[in-house]
Structures are given as structure tokens and as C-alpha cells.
Amino acid sequence: MSNGIYTEMIEKSPRIDKLYDALFQAKPEVVADRAVLLTESYKQTEDLPMITRRALAFAHILENIPITIRDNELVVGSTCLKSRSCQLFPEFSFQWILDELDTMGTRSADPFYVSEETKEKIREVCKYWKGKTTSEFATSLMGKETLLAIEHNIFTTGNYFYNGVGHVTVAYGKVLEVGFEGIAKEAAEELVKCKVSDADYVTKSAFLKAVIICCDAACKYAERYSALATEMAQNCNDPIRKQELLTIAQNCKRVPRKGATSFYEACQSFWFVQMLIQTESNGHSVSPGRFDQYMNPYFKADLDKGAITREFGQELVDCLWIKLNDMNKIRDAASAEGFAGYSLFQNLIAGGQDSQGLDATNDMSYMCINATMHVLLPQPSFSVRVWNKSPHEFLIRAAELTRTGVGLPAYYNDEVIIPALVNRGLTLEDARDYNIIGCVEPQKAGKTDGWHDAAFFNMCRPLELVFSNGVDKGVQISKKTGDVAEMSTFEQFYDAYKTQTSYMIELMVNADNAIDVAHAQRCPLPFLSGMIDNCIEKGKSAQEGGAVYNFTGPQGFGVANMADSLYAVKQLVFDQKKITMAELKEALDNNYGYGMDDDKAQQLTVGIMAGLKERGIEITEKLIAEVYNNIKGQNTGKYQHILDLINQVPKFGNDNDDVDSFARDVAYTYTRPLETYKNPRGGVYQAGLYPVSANVPLGKQTGATPDGRLAYTPVADGVSPSAGKDINGPTASANSVSKLDHYIASNGTLFNMKFHPSALKGRAGLESFVSLIRGYFDQKGSHVQFNVVSKETLKDAQANPDKYRGLVVRVAGYSALFTTLSKSLQDDIINRTEQGGF
């Protein structure tokens, strides 16, 4: 207990283990039910407004899609008959589905089984969608320079190009309070106010009617579960389960139609909202947000009445955590690598302050920690908000969770995020009430259409364009910023980088805005929009600009690589004059002499030839062969001296003020130009600095960089220092990262740290860990998450020490950097881990 709040662990019910086991009994599978029903409906509504068609299709799906109640479930509602299976959404894109139908089951990242029968249905359905998807429409809206830049992997907008947008937190609390009947009533009242002669009557009335259709469909869908539960109860011989089913039947009859009258009903109502949003559209990162805030009042009321025990309350929360892992989504093969791990990024956050600026940590905040410890599953993406008045015990409990190695929670800093959001135009009250979407993106729930994951922008690629004078694989895809070898000052070089970056940002904005318009016109979402202010009042969907706050947040990554690269160029080429730009360019073109595969060598040769031709040099077969062999060749050691020089230059991540302030400035080359643009929903662009897991696949498309990074290896993740470059321990690394401007990257920054469980050993370990987080946040870092590493990682660290130079382990009476320890000691620590325990 602390301040009357119950902070203790509550025991896990055996039911949760059974539900957990059931979750993994079947392989993830693609099913066609939704796609078939959607297409049926669309074929019958071709002469209606799009918003109406969307609502009718939603209703048709909910009326007919197969439903099930799984064994042992207390909270019901599943998108598919089998756990972790997924529906398809051909209205966004289908070509990749057809192309990959036979490889989905066997691909390396996130495979999904597809039955022959399903394949047949999908092929049939897709015939209808040719020319009708958001992706095809978006392509037609993009400029040709933009399409070229995408083709050349400068940035990727694949996420919303292929899929729904998601990335939203609706007003869950409102549904819990008034039910969908209440929302429909609100729409109906607005409709009464409309006059047929109003300029926007046609669109507004169509939208409001669509909202009413969707609300009604959701209520009826729940009633199907009520009927199913009643039927199952009749056939059930186990008296306990029978009673459970009858209660489920009762719950689903009442919610989400009406407001919840108990915590159990609130859980069921929450779940229908969560799963139905993901039935209307397949956007991921549909984030429950401040679950502890909108759920706790129902729990406390029941507790005060003596209507619930803490144990049963916890069991219900645990059931929801399992349900959040029951849903799934298939992505195209390339995107699956960027979002690896079947993740839906349903971010759920606990703690922090309320809209009045008072600490809001409550019983439910701790129950969220308990639930995550009970299930140890990736969903929800569990986060905690930290501010100067966060209860110490809350952070200690969170640190205990971190210590399990599950990689959760992520920690967010109110002291940075609130002013950053105010700077973007949120009211102070709304900013204080923020939650996190997806990975790290802050916003105000129920009022925002944030487009938080709008693109990945690879900050390394514009630098490649500086070295190639705007040419990529032989094609002039960007501006000519001049021959690098001719540049006489660092400022000239840096300006060229800024020019290339700014130009590519312009094209990325064009791509995002095209996709934005495509969604508004082809896939407005009336069900979702009914739960976002002020869609009903404005009479338009969130996709058409109905939300109070509208943003587009494409994220840049590779800050550390660019900081280290530009700093190395400044030091070695311009200040110390140890190498010439021509020498550096040659070393980069040849991947520092480390060779590469045939395809890459060929691509690069083409690029270099085009560059030479441009300069009037005659291209001969002999020259081509020479360059090709040179590039492809094995490590000759020819460029090793350059690599050695680069390695001696200080790197970001070591609390070196010179390099760190440089990194701050480099981040601005992305964040500053971006914030000048506007989106079609009437909002502005804001930058994020995080890569999800795209730093690996997109690194594969990036040549060698002047920080000594070899071609096609991963780019640095988030705002973290490049792997293995931060060699002065966690405090130095955190200090460096905190020197970036986290306020301006208001779409979120991501800082990964690695720890060995032993560093968190005992109460003292937890205390130090919490102090480290507090210290980083005192210095205005925005987010941090921790990988508490396993023995496998330690073995890898032993084999590849350069990759793990920042890894902290506890040794005997002290902690140390793992890679600085002797082999025998490393073995000892690895073996110790093998024996388990902390």
C-alpha cells in the first residue's frame, strides 16, 4: 500500500495459463471471410456515397462473419475462428496478396498458413478490386519524382500505402460510459440540427447516418455473442462454465450497446471496441492508451460495493491481455521485416499525470504491471509514464517487470512530451492527458488522427546522394549538389547534405499526402470516426479531417550514423586533412575494400559509370570490368588505413560534447524542414526519430557510410548510438542521447539500452536502474526501453565484442562492461546465467 493505492502483486489465476497455452496451439492463418463479405457488400452499393458503402460493408461483415467463444474465455469476441489468425483487407491493396499467396506460409518473417480453399476465395475476390484500392489511387496521385525516390529506397511509405492507417486511440472511456447507443444518439441529434439546404448537408448527413449504422452493427454483433453464449450454456454440463457462459450472455446483451455498470462489463465493452476497430480497417497500432485511467473507476466502484475481489479483477485484466495477443495481421513480405514479430503495437500506458497536472497512478496502473508479468507476451505494448511526482514504488514495480527480460515496459517522460505537444498546438490539459501510439508516438486520445508511422526516412541515403551528385544506380533521382571532390569547405559539404535531405523530404510529403487523400476518398472509417472528437460535430470522418488534432509523422532514422559520418568527414577531410574527399569517396564506393555480392557490385558499377559519363569520361568495357572487379573484390586491405582513421574519430554515445552537439544539429536537418509542411486533413507534419525494426532491412539498401559502417549492414536504431560505438557505459550513452532535441521530434524518439539481468539484481539493482531512468529523464530524454539480455546474447557478445561494447553486466561485487572482461570471466558469467536466476 502507498497513499491508499494497492501496489502488490496479485496471484495469477490458473485460467490464464490455459488461455495462454490455447493461444499457441494453432499456427497463424489467413482467412477470407471478411474479404468475401466486404466484396459482396461493395458490389451491391456502387451507386452510394463512399462513407455509406463503408458503413454498410461493416454492418454486412458483422452480421455474417463466423463467431466463436473459446474455451475458458471470460471476455469474448474474436476476429477469426482460430487464435492469432487474420482477416484480409483488399480495399487497401491486394496485388501483393495475390503475388505472395503461395509464399506466405514459408517466408522467413511472420509466416501465415493459407489453405487451398482460402486461396481460391481470395483469387476470386481480388478480381473485383482491380483499380479500386487506396494504394492504386495513391500511386496515381504521386508525382513521378516521388515514385522514383520510392523506387530507389530513399524513404518508404509502404505502411499506409498497403494498409489501413490505425495508429489511433479512440475515446474508450466514452463508449464505456454511454455505449454505442449513446454515440448513435449524439449523431442522430447532430443530424436533426442539419438542414437539407446546408452546404455540407449531403456529406454531413451521409456521414452521420453511417456512424449510426456502424454503432447499431456493433451492438448487434455483440448480441450474436450473447445468443451463442446462451446456446453454449444450454449444452454445457460443467455447472461452473455454464454460469460463466450465462454471465457472458448477459454482458454481451448489455454492452457495448449501453454504458457499463460493472468492471466486468467495462472489460467486455473495451474489448469489443478494440477488436471492431481492427475489423473495420487493418491499420496497426490501435492503442488502448490510458487503460488505467478509464478502467479504474469501474473497478474501484465494484470494489467499494464489495461486488468484486482484487483477484477476479486481475483475472479479467489478464484475460484482456491474452485477447490482445489473439489478434493478428498479415503484411507484405518486405513490410513484415520492418515490423517483425507479428506485432500489432497495441500500446497501453499506465501512470503519469491527469489533465489537471496531478499524479494519476492508481490501483489499475499496478494491475497492468501484474498482468504483463502474468502473461509475458508482446501485446499489449506496455508503457509507463514517468514524471517528477511518479510514485517511487510504481517505478520499482516497473523495473521488476523490465528485469524479466520481456523488454517491457517502455518508459516515457511527461516532462518532455507534455511541452512538446503543447508546442504542436495541443491545449495544456490535452497534452497532460497524452498516451502513446504504437512504438513511441504521443498524442491525445479520442481527439487525434496522428498518422504517426507515415514513412521511414533513411537519413543515410541523402548522404549517399551527396557523394553521387544526386545519382542512384545510374539514375539522376535527386538534385545535383556538385562533385564532392571539388568541395573546399565542410559547410559546402554539409549544405549539400541539407539540400539532398530537404528535397527528399519534399517528395516524401508528396507521397504521404497522396496516400492521405486516397484514404479519405476510398476508405473513410465511420465506425472509428464516431469515437473521435469532433467528427460528429464537423460531420466528416477522421480520414477527411474530422479530428480535433491532425498530424502526419514520418520518422527518420540513422541519426547516429549521420552524426558520426559528418563529424568524421569534418575532422579527417577538412580540419585535419588526413584524407581527401576523393579518397573517401573511392573507399565508400568500394565498401572500404570489404567486397560485396554480384548484384550489389553490378548496381554500384552502373552508378559509378553514369557518374563518370556525366563528367565526360569515356566508358569502355575494360573500365567497366576494372571497376566491377574492384568493387566486388575481397578485402584487399587497400582502404584499411582510412577505416582505422575513422575509427579513431570520437563517436556519438560517449558523452563527448563536440560530437553530441553535432548529432543534435544533424537531427535538425530532418526535423526542422519537415515541420514546415501541412497535410490534407488541415494538420502539420512532425518528425519522429525511430525505426521500429526497419533499420535492419533498410540498412540492407544502404551503401557504406563515412562513419565506417560497411555497406548493407544495419543502420543505428532510433536515437541510440551505433551498435558498439558507445563504449563508456550506460550513463555516458544516455547523456549523449539526451543532448538531442527531443522536444522537436514530437512524434517520438526511441532509445534502446541493453542490460544483463544481473545489473538489476536485488532491491539495490532496481533502485540504481530507476535512478538511471530518472537521470536520463532529468536531462530531457523522451523515451527509453531496455533489453535485459540473455545468455545467448552474451555468447554472441563474446563472439562479436564490437557489437556489444556498451553491455553492462554484474560481475562479483561490481558491475562492468561485459566485453572488457577476460574470456574466462565472460564464460563464468555466461554459465552463471545458464544456472538461471538473478
Added chain:
Amino acid sequence: MENYLDQKGRVFNVQKFSIHDGPGIRTIIFLKGCFLRCKWCCNPESQSHEIQQMTVGGVTKTVGEDVTVREMIEKILKDRIYYRRSGGGVTLSGGEMLYQPEFSSALLRACKENGISTAVESTACASFDKIEKCLPYIDYYLMDIKHFNSDKHKQFTGQPNELILENARKIAKSDVELIIRVPVIPTFNDTVEEITDIAKFAKTLDGVKELHLLPYHAFGSDKYKGLGRKYLMEDIVAPASEKMEQLKSAVENCGLKCQIGG
């Protein structure tokens, strides 16, 4: 010395984010040079004051660097925010900080003037005037007492223990918080009797409430080879945890709080 910040000293390592040597998050400064030659020493490179070359894992590095207090305090201040959040600070370790009393005193003073908490890990095997120079700037004195029998002490560490015990009494009378630490070394002091002797003595010291037992480990053995020296404790195995628990009880029976590990 005109300005104490210009005082020079010789250190061989600065370990940041150290969380098990004194309270909170600490930066540990390892000083070069020691009066003792403990056979089990896990930092053999700390013993000689001379700058040395050591080869571990095929990599040869220079051990020891001359630095000013000013340079050290700059490094130390980079983590001040973490000291404040955790109740941590700086720990001088070694080697032996009393081997370089002018430097240690100046560095500790600089810490205090910047509001940073200080701890020292010391054997106190030096004339008391050297200790006195440092005492005003020390918050936690983590003092090693390795054996109560002076002959055995000399046999394993190269020095008798009379001066150490006498200094312990004097330090105990000062304002610093004194904590006694005993490395538990099989074949040297790992019997209940030997540990009890030390604990009984510790109990007589004013204000001492805690004694830490540090189990022997062989983690320094590679470094002996790296310095071209022979490791004399090769056959020794770390004490079992049951053994440590038994010794802990012995300490507690003397009326002291006891913890295993630093």
C-alpha cells in the same frame, strides 16, 4: 601547490555506473600504487605505482595515466545527475588512495565542493597524517581488515596489521561512516574463529555497525599472466555459499549487521 585542482595523480581506470561499491550509482576511480601485496589481489596492475604494460586477451595496454584533479572532476561531474537521483557519488579505490595522499585529498575535496558524496575503499595502512588529510572530505570509509593475527597478515599481504588496527580506532573516532570489509580467502581467513576475531574487534570501534564479507574470486588471475607474474592462488576455490552464510552468522553473533558482497 597553488591550486589544488592542478594536483596530479596516477590512476589506471575510471569505472562509471558502478552500482555495487557504496550507495547508489557511483563513479569509481582506481588509483595506482599500494602498500600491501595481497596474494589474492584481483587488481594486480594496481599494486605498483609505476606505469606498466599489461597483455590480456592478446591486447597490450598501458596501465596508469597521470591526470590532474581538474581533469578527473570534469569526468566525474558528467554523471552528477545520476549521483543525485540515486544517492550515489564517487568512490576512490585502487590500489590504495593513501599511496597518493595529496592527490586523493585534493580529489575528494573537489568532489565535496561540487556537492558530490564520497567513499573510499582503503586498507588504512599508512601514517595517520595521510589519512587525516583526507578525512574531512570522506563520507563513507570502506576499510579492509583482512586478519587479526599480525604474523599471518604479514605472511599473506606483506605487512603487519598493527598500524591498520590503530588507524581503524582513530578513523572510528572521526565523523566519517566507517564500514569494515573482510575479503574471505580460503586457506587464509575463512574459519569461524578468524572471522569472529575480526568482527569482535570491529564491534569495539566507535560507530561501526556493519561488516561486509567479500567472498574470494579468481577474476584477476588472467591479469597476473598479463603482467608476466605468477598467480599464487591458483588452487584456491571460491567459498561455497553455505560457508559464507555460516561466517555471516558468526559476524551477526558479535552484534554487527553483516552483508555478503559489497
